Amino acid sequence: MKILxxxxxxxxxxxxxxxxxxxxxxxxxxxxxxxCLICQGQSVYDSDSEFANSLKFLVNKKINEGLTxxxxxxxxxxxxxxxxxxxPTLNKNTYILWLLPLLIFLIGGAIIIKSFIIKK
Amino acid sequence: xxxxxxxxxxxxxxxxxFVIFYKGLQDTNIYTPETRxxxxxxxxSVQLFYSNEKISSSEIFDLDQFYLLNIWSSWxxxxxxxxxxxxxxxxxxxxxxxxxxxxxxxxNAEIFLxxxxxxxxxxxxxxxxxxxxxxxxxxxxxxxxxFKNKIIKKYIxxxxxxxxxQIKQLIK
Numbered sequence: 001m002k003i004l005x006x007x008x009x010x011x012x013x014x015x016x017x018x019x020x021x022x023x024x025x026x027x028x029x030x031x032x033x034x035x036c037l038i039c040q041g042q043s044v045y046d047s048d049s050e051f052a053n054s055l056k057f058l059v060n061k062k063i064n065e066g067l068t069x070x071x072x073x074x075x076x077x078x079x080x081x082x083x084x085x086x087x088p089t090l091n092k093n094t095y096i097l098w099l100l101p102l103l104i105f106l107i108g109g110a111i112i113i114k115s116f117i118i119k120k
Numbered sequence: 121x122x123x124x125x126x127x128x129x130x131x132x133x134x135x136x137x138f139v140i141f142y143k144g145l146q147d148t149n150i151y152t153p154e155t156r157x158x159x160x161x162x163x164x165s166v167q168l169f170y171s172n173e174k175i176s177s178s179e180i181f182d183l184d185q186f187y188l189l190n191i192w193s194s195w196x197x198x199x200x201x202x203x204x205x206x207x208x209x210x211x212x213x214x215x216x217x218x219x220x221x222x223x224x225x226x227x228n229a230e231i232f233l234x235x236x237x238x239x240x241x242x243x244x245x246x247x248x249x250x251x252x253x254x255x256x257x258x259x260x261x262x263x264x265x266x267f268k269n270k271i272i273k274k275y276i277x278x279x280x281x282x283x284x285x286q287i288k289q290l291i292k
Contacts, residue, residue, distance in 0.1 A: 037258055050223055050249060050259060051259050053249065054249030054250055055247050057252050062248065079254070079256040097141065100140075104133075110129065111126065114122055115126075
């Protein structure tokens with residue numbers, strides 16, 4: 001009976017551990033997608049600045065409050081602007097950014113086809 | 121004919137790249153943080169420095185007057201420089217100065233205030249730096265001018281004579 005109790009306790013502890021780990025995974029994912037605004041070219045995840053540490057703490061808090069990933073991104077974008085997100089949405093400021101690779105790909109394809117036909 | 125198309129596409133690509141780089145030249149390289157569209161102060165719970173009470177942020181800036189929220193810390197060197205300016209501004213009756221103590225030790229903060237004077241009506245004690253993030257701040261020192269629960273002006277970095285002049289003009 002004692003062993004069973006002990007086993008139950010261990011099981012409980014480990015199951016909570018699992019919960020915590022999942023939280024950490026999503027926290028890492030979110031902080032990797034947030035730009036550290038006072039550092040240069042670093043994500044919040046990579047940085048150890050005061051700003052980044054506070055942000056990590058707040059992300060953790062928001063996860064525990066039950067906010068989803070998207071809600072957290074929106075929360076920070078409302079406060080600091082789109083710039084804080086590493087994945088900008090498509091709008092009039094970013095359409096070149098989004099469409100240029102596609103355009104270059106198409107033009108490149110056209111050039112290849114043309115030269116292929118020429119060789120034929 | 122085919123050669124023509126090739127040269128045309130290549131020149132087009134070059135023109136496009138040129139236009140993009142040319143446009144990029146006109147932008148400043150330094151990113152200036154845009155002020156967020158929603159300037160209203162969000163509601164969050166804050167801890168007060170002296171009484172350790174927990175109250176809502178909406179209770180602090182509730183009156184119909186100008187508030188200055190200064191984010192400071194005892195370990196921040198520029199905060200020392202701007203402190204005399206805040207002491208001067210504290211004499212002005214049109215404005216209430218609030219402090220936000222950012223990631224600081226309480227004892228050090230008290231020494232700082234004893235040494236340089238206390239211009240703050242009330243101090244928010246923000247040991248994790250969370251309240252500063254919730255306000256949309258970047259670090260210390262930073263100062264917000266608040267009116268009717270809205271941030272109307274942000275000063276990122278230490279205050280100087282010019283910004284004090286500007287503040288005095290705004291709160292007239």
